[in-house]
Amino acid sequence: MGDRPDIIAKAARRILPIVLLCYIAAFLDRVNIGFAALTMNKDLGFSASVFGFGAGIFFLGYVVCELPSNLLLVRFGARAWIARIMITWGILSAATAFVWSPASFYIVRILLGAAEAGLFPGMIFFLTLWFPRAWRGRMFATFNIAVPLSSIIGAPVSGLILTGLNGAAGLAGWQWVFLLEGLPAVVMGLVVMVALPGEPRAATFLEPEERLWLAGRVAAERAEQEAVQHFGVLRALTDPRVLLMCVIAVGLVWGTTGIAIWMPQFVKAFGLSNLQTGFVAAIPPVFMAIAMILVGRSADRTGERVWHTAGPFLASAVGFVIAAFAAGPVWGMVGLTIGAAGIGGASPNIWIFPSTLLTGAAAAAGIALINSVGSTGGFFGPAVIGWIRDATGGFSGAMLVLAAVMTITALCLIILGRAMRSTIRAHAAPGKLPA
Structure with a gap:
């Protein structure tokens, strides 16, 4: 079956903007807590440990509900389930504006995590239904740009809300941050219901022969993949x-969430x-967004995945060491920027x-398990940084961690690459044999 980049591009123009905006709304709800903390912690009397624990406990609800949520997505369809996720978590995010104590903060954060569970792995699985393997690196990279974009957009907007609306209608600036930044999730939930087709065969924006080609190409790759090695759900969860992918995801989420939530306080220092x-x-x-695009395109062009993922993580480690020993704010920002860019470059290829x-229900379950276990890093990252901050009075120790x-x-990625060498070679694009 010949390649049809025109159909891929047509599908990408319709699908990617919607999923990108959905995940921007999702991550905006993760990073706004960091900006709210600039004044919320003082208003409510929260220590760094209380804030870090509350920020991270979001992932308790997320982890518990992740796997069942993704299996229900397969059962009920991506459009209805993703819309449900977004509307419920948008409402709960806005409700964070009215917490008054550590206990209420913890409860809302757990419920918020439970509401959002399944979105990211569900969308990764959803994209595999639309795009052939050779295109997934750049598609995942484009989708993952939501992570830095949410900070690029959310950082100045949160700063403006925090300062400009403080005291409006009797509410503090941090309360307005939660109220206003919870709305995009609800709006995008409604957009998903109206504008996101569940699979290529249901895509009315494609011509009939284009739908048949795209659905057939994806189905053919799935059949080829299963002919090499077929997984049931149970086997996928125990392989x-x-x-090992779960351990790698812990590292990814630890880094991504740790710097996203604490970045405002790093910079404020x-x-x-x-x-x-x-x-x-x-x-x-x-720079995180730039790295995502450049590394994702390079990985698709060369067919090599292992070093396109492990290499950026090593660069990120160097950046955090620079930040830990920085003599002033300029070198501190250089280190943080290298650290963030490294994580950004690595993140899209992890999901390849x-x-x-895996394929089918096994892919849905396996991706959900990986993201679910990985999401524990979202608890440990912010919480450990908070504990170190309280214990040392600074962030240097957190940077070294x-x-x-x-x-x-x-290192785990290098081990995984060796364990999957034969599988990766079997599925490499023609003429591209990754190391």
Whole structure:
């Protein structure tokens, strides 16, 4: 079956903007907590440990509900389930504006995590239904750009809301941050119901022969993949390679969430105002987005995945070491930017590995398990940084911990690459034999 980049491009123009905006809304709800903390912690009397624990406990609800949520997505269809996820978590995110104690903060954060569970792995699985393997690196990269974009957009906007609306209608600026930044999730949930087709055969924006070609191409790759190695759901959840992917995902989420939630306080420590912090904190995510696109395109072009993932993690570790020992704010920002860019470059290619190994319901379950276990890093990252901050009075120790986690993650990827060498070669694009 010949390649049809015109059909792929047509599908991408319709599908990617919607999933990208959905995940921007999702990650905006993760990073706004960091900006709200600039004044919320003082207003509510939260220590760094209380804030870090509350920020991270989001992932308790997320992890518990992740696997069943993704299996229900397969059962009820992507469009209805993704819309349900977005509307419920948008409402709960806005409700965070009215917490009044550590206990209420913890409860809302757990419920928010439960509501959002299944979105990311569900969308990764959804994209595998639309795009052939040779295109997935750039598609996952484009989707993952939502992570830095949410900070690029959310950082200055949160700073403006925090400063400009403080006291409006009797509410603090941090309360307005939660109220206003929870709305996009609800709006995008409604957009999904109206505008996101569930699979190529239901895509009315494609001509009939285009639908048949795209559905047939994806189905043919699935059949070819299953002929090499077929997984049931139980086997997918117990395969050693999948379990190693879980460890790698812990490292990814530890780094991504740790820097996203604490970045405003990292930057604020340079002595900037809240408004200045909002704009300066947007710098590392810009380079994170650039790295995602460049590394994703390079990986698709060469067919090599292992070093396109492990290499950026090692670069990230170097960046965090620079930030830990920085003598001033300029070198501190250089280190944070390298650290963020490394994580960004690694993140899209991580999800190529499970989609190369698994198909169908096994892929949905396996990706959900990987993301679910990986999401524990979203608890440990913010919480450990908070504990270190309280214990040492600074962030240097936290930077060194992040560097160690990135290094361990890179080593796990090298081991995974060796364990999957034959599978990766079997599925490589013609003429592209990855190392």
